[in-house]
Amino acid sequence: MTTPRRPATMRDVAARAGVSRSLVSTVFRGVPGASPANRERILQAAADLGYRPDGRARQLRSSQRRVIGVTLTATQPFHVAMVEALHDATELRGYELSIALSTDTRTIARAADTLLAQRCAALVLIGPSAPDEEIVDLAEASGGIPVIAADRFLDAPGVDAVRIDDEAAMLQLVGHLAHLGHKDIWYADGAGYVSAEPRRRGFVSAMAVHGLSERGRVIPAGATLREGAAVALTMLDHGELPTAVVAYNDWVACGLIDVFTRGGVRVPEDVSIVGFDNIPESALPHLDFTTIEQRSDDLTSRVVEILVQRLAGAPSTGLQLMPPGPLVVRSSTSSPRPGGRLRSVAG
């Protein structure tokens, strides 16, 4: 094993094995056309030299695009899991994934530029937190390759989008509480997060469906345990509580339950709480709250389906909503306490 300063090229391997470059190529591409003896010699020479085909040169030459570009922020485990699944699915079809991370200071467009410069075959934006306009612009600048926004509510021409049907999910959650007899139901909203909008809309319309519009209230919260805890403290300080709270997601629900329980407000006796996502923590014995599942597998396979179709030349299908996962009923929900609202809370 040598460690050359300049890495070995195909030419080096060919010279060492005493064959032509094209023969080395046939061997490394795994296509038939080389005698076992030569194949062996070439492989040996390559191993000796630590040769590894140059991916850039490979891609450059072959006219087919075999790379799928993926952007994500990598702050949500669920999104990272999607990449994992995408890896498997695309690999199976002979594609490679190229990943670009976007951050607070690094826009999606910026991340996608790297991918586009690599001449990727398609772009998958996972949970893009950019304004609609920016995504549409990106799609226009992408030279006509398929652009798919996963886990994003977006209805724009030329861009495919896949998202859980938040409104249907909210209908299930609110329906569950309404059936238990709740009327004063508040919503701890994912204020400030892009995907909060469809969910909020779902809450509002679900309350209307059950004739509870007057009794509902939307409280700005956020998407983290921290923000859930903060909004719970605010509620306690304010001294007024509903009989049930719908949380923007499970982390917010965790924060709510934590602060309520410690503040002397019993769950579900004093207040019922439901989350959204069914993250592993929601099943913890000391939390154990009702929530609705986000089936990331379904979402991912839908994304893959769209990807395959679009790569095959099918036109964009716009926004697709996935049916929500099942409601997981646990011990954070029950019938409301008699007497309606709690006015005064023991600090």
Added chain:
Amino acid sequence: MTTPRRPATMRDVAARAGVSRSLVSTVFRGVPGASPANRERILQAAADLGYRPDGRARQLRSSQRRVIGVTLTATQPFHVAMVEALHDATELRGYELSIALSTDTRTIARAADTLLAQRCAALVLIGPSAPDEEIVDLAEASGGIPVIAADRFLDAPGVDAVRIDDEAAMLQLVGHLAHLGHKDIWYADGAGYVSAEPRRRGFVSAMAVHGLSERGRVIPAGATLREGAAVALTMLDHGELPTAVVAYNDWVACGLIDVFTRGGVRVPEDVSIVGFDNIPESALPHLDFTTIEQRSDDLTSRVVEILVQRLAGAPSTGLQLMPPGPLVVRSSTSSPRPGGRLRSVAG
């Protein structure tokens, strides 16, 4: 704006602008040598055609390697933050980042292969959870480029590694408890996680330093809230508790505190608890526990320093330990309850 099936190349731009390809190149590289009039015309032609330089061809031609390969699992926010910082630091120096995700089913070596095929200038492995041997093999197969393991305890020739000094940190944590008067101190170990070893070693030696070896105990736990909660339940079931518990990390501490508090064990009156990392959640009002900070910024800048040096030709420096961040004392630690061990716990 046209949307060509085959993307425009430099040749197309040159033809449209009525100049040579070389001139287009000089304009797009931003080097002087084109008249304002031609520059303008070229830029216009490029915009008309939606031209974007092919990154692969660019890299292939220019003999300098300008890409830093990064692998990570993206399950830890802290690691993702490191990538963000790396982006800024390397960009400043004219490098680009190429990211490959490793997963449970996708080894680091596999991820690195993609990067190596791109002929990256160096490899940064962020928190690699692979056996030492695999990383050493990878470094050997990398053709002599710098390989740096960030947030990883690894003492192997040819590989640079940077890691918080876990032993020093443990010494601080155990010292804090010992000074408060604790003697029966248990450690909820990050069993199964690669980086658990130095931390466990640190606990054991710190206990020895304080002459408490006999009183210490290492309990297998894990690295998540869930696992912290589980080990706390086990302790409660067992009915025997120390006066203080050191958690492998903050998530484990969260789980411990949650279950203890709900189980009627008061923190810190009955048992003191310390975490490790100082994640945002540790400061939540209802948790508010003592922990030690992981200064990811320091770690990252050290990684960048090493990267720069090694790219400049300096030899590998092996393992480097960073001094631990400050101890953040909050309300989860106090003097031990009188009377030593708690034998029986109210369920």
Added chain:
DNA sequence: TTGTACGCGTTATCAG
């Protein structure tokens, strides 16, 4: 400013 060789591998085309 332009011509042209070159980077590294792939893909016809052609010879034995």
Added chain:
DNA sequence: CTGATAACGCGTACAA
């Protein structure tokens, strides 16, 4: 069927 020769993909670099 096995193998070699040469053109090509898209930009860059250096001489003219």
